[in-house]
């Protein structure tokens with residue numbers, strides 16, 4: 695079970711709700727994914743006239759925990775105001791905190807992130823920060839009161855998977871008791887499985903499902919990969935080795951005899 699801020703979830707997949715071809719495809723994809731948490735961009739969606747009230751009604755109908763996010767915020771002040779608005783709109787103190795440093799890379803602004811996280815945690819928000827693999831930022835976010843960290847796999851929407859695998863491994867090893875969720879840049883179910891095999895607690899993704907040829911099938915594929923990766927982690931994988939190691943022992947007497955006479 696995945697436990698975040700004292701709430702338990704069966705699914706370890708968190709799904710974004712942006713960029714689907716239609717509301718119905720979004721609904722079907724969420725259902726196929728089994729995700730119990732869906733993230734919604736307050737600034738982006740409310741800015742889009744076409745979504746209107748229908749979008750919010752659909753989100754409510756999905757019956758999932760809504761994790762509002764501060765996508766599109768650039769300074770420490772913007773996400774604070776957005777989170778406060780989200781708390782009123784959705785009646786939740788959960789917030790996926792995004793503070794973007796650069797529009798080309800969509801890399802998190804770690805300084806603004808730590809500052810905004812400090813303010814929001816002090817105001818009673820359950821903050822899930824979108825961060826990098828940076829260790830000192832992780833330490834400061836935890837010190838600020840974040841109980842969950844969401845390091846990026848690679849830049850948002852890039853589909854490159856785990857760009858800095860060894861840094862993600864170090865982060866996992868260094869914070870064994872903090873729920874860690876890989877967020878962003880996941881392109882294929884195998885990327886998500888890789889993160890789960892490394893011991894990550896969950897995966898948050900959006901583009902790879904929303905923009906897939908068949909988003910519903912892809913959502914199901916990701917759900918299976920995340921489950922498979924977690925099972926492999928829990929089962930304990932064997933270590934890779936440089937040399938071959940026969941899987942079938944040759945020593946001893948064969949337990950059957952070939953009868954050459956017949």
Ligand SMILES: CC(=O)[C@@H](O)[C@H](O)COP(=O)(O)O
Nearest residue numbers: 710850851878879899900901
């Ligand atoms: C929806 C959301 O929160 C994104 O900002 C998130 O980081 C997912 O990234 P991908 O679209 O790369 O999966």
